[in-house]
Amino acid sequence: MFQEQTILRIPGPTPVPPQVERAMARPMIGHRGGEFSALFAQAAQRLKYVFQTEHDVYILAGSGTGGLEAAVANTVQTGDTVLVCTAGNFGDRFTKICKSYGANVLTVDAPWGEAIDPLQVAIALADHPEIKVVFATHCETSTGVLHDIQGIAAQVNKTDALLVVDAVSSLGAAELPMDAWGLDIVVTGSQKALMLPPGLCFVGVSPKAWNIIEKNEAPRFYFDLRSYRKQLAANTTPYTASVSLVFGLAEVLNLIESExxxxxxxxxxxxxxxxxxxxxxxxxxxxxxxxxxxxxxxxxxxxxxxxxxxxxxxxxxxxxxxxxxxxxxxxxxxxxxxxxxxxxxxxxxxxxxxxxxxxxxxxxxxxxxxxxxxxxxxxxxxxxxxxx
Amino acid sequence: MFQEQTILRIPGPTPVPPQVERAMARPMIGHRGGEFSALFAQAAQRLKYVFQTEHDVYILAGSGTGGLEAAVANTVQTGDTVLVCTAGNFGDRFTKICKSYGANVLTVDAPWGEAIDPLQVAIALADHPEIKVVFATHCETSTGVLHDIQGIAAQVNKTDALLVVDAVSSLGAAELPMDAWGLDIVVTGSQKALMLPPGLCFVGVSPKAWNIIEKNEAPRFYFDLRSYRKQLAANTTPYTASVSLVFGLAEVLNLIESExxxxxxxxxxxxxxxxxxxxxxxxxxxxxxxxxxxxxxxxxxxxxxxxxxxxxxxxxxxxxxxxxxxxxxxxxxxxxxxxxxxxxxxxxxxxxxxxxxxxxxxxxxxxxxxxxxxxxxxxxxxxxxxxx
Missing domain, CATH: 3.90.1150.10 (Aspartate Aminotransferase, domain 1)
Incomplete structure (x- = not known):
């Protein structure tokens, strides 16, 4: 009985608060109108609190993996050497995405259920000064391990390499201060700690990352963060926004700020x-x-x-x-x-x-x-x- | 946090299933149009299954107490002798309503937390053959006692008296077959086992009750069941229907029939x-x-x-x-x-x-x-x- 009422204790999608459901049920509006622009610009601004950053946070229509690909596509080009920290399914996903963009992928790993030691990262960086980007997973959803991103960042920040963090199943639930820890790109999705249905991903980007992104010549279009930056400055999105999810996001931000x-x-x-x-x-x-x-x-x-x-x-x-x-x-x-x-x-x-x-x-x-x-x-x- | 999400473990109002909430959020329609008439007539027909009756079940805009008053106002007139079975707050409410209609109220009672014995009813009926209506409470919400309505009905049905049952906190959760047990009027509300917000009451009426109701000369207007019978025959209500609650009721009936x-x-x-x-x-x-x-x-x-x-x-x-x-x-x-x-x-x-x-x-x-x-x-x- 009551089949609809599934109690979601999976690591995403997670339950959607009733206020958020109601907000998403608002009648549709145009994504190029002034009403949506105001709502969207405010949401992007308010996301900085959740990311604990002063820098832009971009809102993309896509799943968490789309956000991960945006991080790769904008920072990696064919032949670049990157380091992927992997101890599970989602660490491995970074490897797959990087390889599909032609990167020379080095890895540091740990058995599933264990964590990467920041020292492994330090050693790899010392051995391979050509590493351009380090990819790490905050919460490895497949195992339930929370990685020491602060420790990894301390090592990466001794070099010129960027640090990209998959925070899909952690941001907004576990401490991850983007600016204080010196993280260059942080990616999360809507359907985890952010209490929304799937369909949005959020990408925070540091000035250090922008230096690389602007010079990056890898082919990209939908995930080109330069387009998102340009359009966010005009309070909008380069492509059609997921309007209902943004309605819900505004309500989610109310809940997060209130708590x-x-x-x-x-x-x-x-x-x-x-x-x-x-x-x-x-x-x-x-x-x-x-x-x-x-x-x-x-x-x-x-x-x-x-x-x-x-x-x-x-x-x-x-x-x-x-x-x-x-x-x-x-x-x-x-x-x-x-x-x-x-x-x-x-x-x-x-x-x-x-x-x-x-x-x-x-x-x-x-x-x-x-x-x-x-x-x-x-x-x-x-x-x-x-x-x- | 999450203040809106009260977990209702009170005996009403009870939680509303999400399907029902959504149904109630439908855009408003006119209560005299064909669309509403069809929905309303079907709901009234489908309620017979819940009441386990072949007779009409009327849908009134009002709380459970409104339904109790309808039962009294249509069967009791000044000077009539009635018997109220009371072992708690809601039994006492029948006494108050009957007195406000000028009835000569006899009672059989039990301490709060205990139950009326059907034998008490049998004795009162034998001592007072002038009793015209017996009022009983199925679940006495104030104490959590479920009365033996079958046993009480067996006694009342040996006489010409009517039996009116307050089933506000039981119908649709506990066995109460109106026709099989020979109950004359059964009243319930929307906000208990029927999983709706408060605002509707439902009144099932037997042919034996109609014989009394038709002759009853007590002053009444909003709760005059004759108006509800006449209008239900025309697939509508005498006064403005609670449209959203009827949208929800249709969905509730889907759930009840399905389970x-x-x-x-x-x-x-x-x-x-x-x-x-x-x-x-x-x-x-x-x-x-x-x-x-x-x-x-x-x-x-x-x-x-x-x-x-x-x-x-x-x-x-x-x-x-x-x-x-x-x-x-x-x-x-x-x-x-x-x-x-x-x-x-x-x-x-x-x-x-x-x-x-x-x-x-x-x-x-x-x-x-x-x-x-x-x-x-x-x-x-x-x-x-x-x-x-």
């Missing part, structure tokens, strides 16, 4: 703590170490039960969607998303349902134990938040 | 079983015995903690609304609603949050114990549902 980034980050850390406490109390293997785990998604392994059965019971009994593993992790792990329009009560909900799904899948867990651990983590993290 | 009454009733019994199992496992006093408890609302007492503090923590921490006590029960009990657009996962959610609120209120409970009992009740009742 404030520090509270948003604390809420995500609390959801992460609750989820991890519950999984530990149930005796299930967490796929990532605490110190490198993301506040937006938690990957969980199996100690013998069928993870796909767990996912099926969650969907069938409770209409809750959690994600499976990607690539070689399919059937090995499942992933609970906790970002965007989600709060601690949502964690209690998914974890209490998870316990039932685990029992139905034959896992050896005690009902209630995970929820209790999450409840305790909630009370403890609330203490910290209050006293801090 | 089917037997499944809906089983779902509510399952939510009731989960809630009661959790409260027992936490060692809190249930305000009603299992045998007379409602599948739509559960009243819970205190063993020392401040019930108003519990409600405040639920609202502040999780934006969950549960109801307090009414009348002399204010501060003594709190009430969890579980009807309409609600499923077992919603019970796991509210119960896990309740445990935290209880701890914060200084109650002596063990975190996780209530949730575990609810999880076990879920698994057990699911077995029953599957094997039945």
């Amino acid at each position: 404030g980034l520090p509270s948003i980050f604390a809420r995500h850390l609390q959801m992460q703590a609750m989820t991890r406490a519950a999984i530990k109390a149930l005796g299930l293997p967490l796929f990532t170490e605490d110190s490198i785990s993301s506040p937006t998604v938690t990957s969980i392994g199996s100690n013998g039960f069928d993870v796909e059965a767990v996912r099926k019971f969650l969907k069938k009994d409770f209409n809750i969607a959690v994600a499976g593993g990607q690539g070689h992790l399919k059937g090995e792990i499942f992933r609970i998303g906790h970002m965007g329009f989600a709060t601690p009560i949502d964690m209690l909900q998914v974890l209490s349902a998870l316990e039932i799904a685990l029992i139905k899948s034959g896992a050896n867990v005690q009902l209630g134990n995970g929820v209790r651990a999450a409840q305790i983590a909630y009370l403890q993290t609330q203490e910290v938040t209050t006293h801090a | 089917g009454l037997p499944s809906i009733f089983a779902r509510h019994l399952q939510m009731q079983a989960m809630t009661r199992a959790a409260i027992k496992a936490l060692g809190l006093p249930l305000f009603t015995e299992d045998s007379i408890s409602s599948p739509t609302v559960t009243s819970i007492g205190s063993n020392g903690f401040d019930v108003e503090a519990v409600r405040k923590f639920l609202k502040k921490d999780f934006n969950i609304a549960v109801a307090g006590g009414q009348g002399h029960l204010k501060g003594e009990i709190f009430r969890i609603g579980h009807m309409g657009f609600a499923t077992p996962i919603d019970m796991l959610q509210v119960l896990s949050a309740l445990e935290i609120a209880l701890i914060k209120s200084g109650a002596n409970v063990q975190l996780g114990n209530g949730v575990r009992a609810a999880q076990i009740a879920y698994l057990q009742t699911q077995e029953v549902t599957t094997h039945a």
Whole structure:
């Protein structure tokens, strides 16, 4: 029953707040009219708070991958040497995009579920001074690892190389101050912590990046950031804007400004703590170490039960969607998303349902134990938040 | 944060499904046009399934109390003797309405939290053969008692008296077959099990009731059921219809027909079983015995903690609304609603949050114990549902 009401605990798309749904249901307006221009220019301006930057943030109609391609297409040309930090599916995507643009791709990597050490980046940069751009993934959605972008940036900023960060499943949920950390291009998508449906990507660009972009001769048209910069200066977009999504974006920015980034980050850390406490109390293997785990998604392994059965019971009994593993992790792990329009009560909900799904899948867990651990983590993290 | 997203676990208004919200957001149409007439006539026809009746069900713009007044105003006139069965706030409301229409009101009652015994009704009818109408409350929302309407009807149907049933917080959630049980007038509201916002009431009327209504000379206008009957025959309403709510009603009927009454009733019994199992496992006093408890609302007492503090923590921490006590029960009990657009996962959610609120209120409970009992009740009742 109530099939429409899927409870999205996947790492995107995430639930859309009702205010945002209503905003998107506004009657259509023309994307070249004054009303839309004002709304669009304000949204682009307000996105700087979310990116913690003084520089332009461009709004493109496209998925997160479109934003990643824009970063590559504007900074890399055939024969350039680039360094890709990869420890999962989305790190590998940077490699694929860079290769499709003819780059000479070097990589530093770590096994899926582990994190790149900034020292690996330092060594690669020392060994290969010809590296022009470094690509890194903040939250590796496929594993639930949150990379030390601050540490990586400290190494890259000792050189002339640019640092491009995929923050698709982290920006607006985890601390990532673009200017303070010296990040050159930051990319995110609409359907993760930004609480919108898929369809927009956002690209923040530093002056250092513009020096490269302006000289870049690689063929590009739709993703040419020069067009976006020129048109944003005129309060518009080079090509047709996704009008309804921009209606929703304005409402999302209201929500984000009203809650404030520090509270948003604390809420995500609390959801992460609750989820991890519950999984530990149930005796299930967490796929990532605490110190490198993301506040937006938690990957969980199996100690013998069928993870796909767990996912099926969650969907069938409770209409809750959690994600499976990607690539070689399919059937090995499942992933609970906790970002965007989600709060601690949502964690209690998914974890209490998870316990039932685990029992139905034959896992050896005690009902209630995970929820209790999450409840305790909630009370403890609330203490910290209050006293801090 | 996310203040708009109140999780309604009060016994009405209840959450509105998104399909219904969208249906209600349709552009306005005229209530005398052909499009609305067709929609309205179909909705009235389809409501017969929900009432389990072959007779007309009238759709009035008004709250549940408006429907109760319609039942009184059309069957009672000054000096008539009526019998009101009352064991709570809504039973008492029938007494007040009947008195305002000049009736000689006899009552059978039970302490709040207990149920009227059909034998009490039989005795009153034997002692007072002049009783013209018997008024009974199916679910007494103020206490969470579900009355034995079948048993009361069996007694009333031995006489010429009419039986009027307040099914505001039960119809569409608990078994109440109007025709099979011989009920003369059944009243419900839109904002309980019928998953709509407040603003409509629905009145089912038997031929036996019509014999009385046609002869009734009490002054009445807006609630004169004769007008509603005449206009329903012409596929319309005597006065302006609540157009958006009727848009929503059509969608609600889709949902109810799609799930089917037997499944809906089983779902509510399952939510009731989960809630009661959790409260027992936490060692809190249930305000009603299992045998007379409602599948739509559960009243819970205190063993020392401040019930108003519990409600405040639920609202502040999780934006969950549960109801307090009414009348002399204010501060003594709190009430969890579980009807309409609600499923077992919603019970796991509210119960896990309740445990935290209880701890914060200084109650002596063990975190996780209530949730575990609810999880076990879920698994057990699911077995029953599957094997039945």
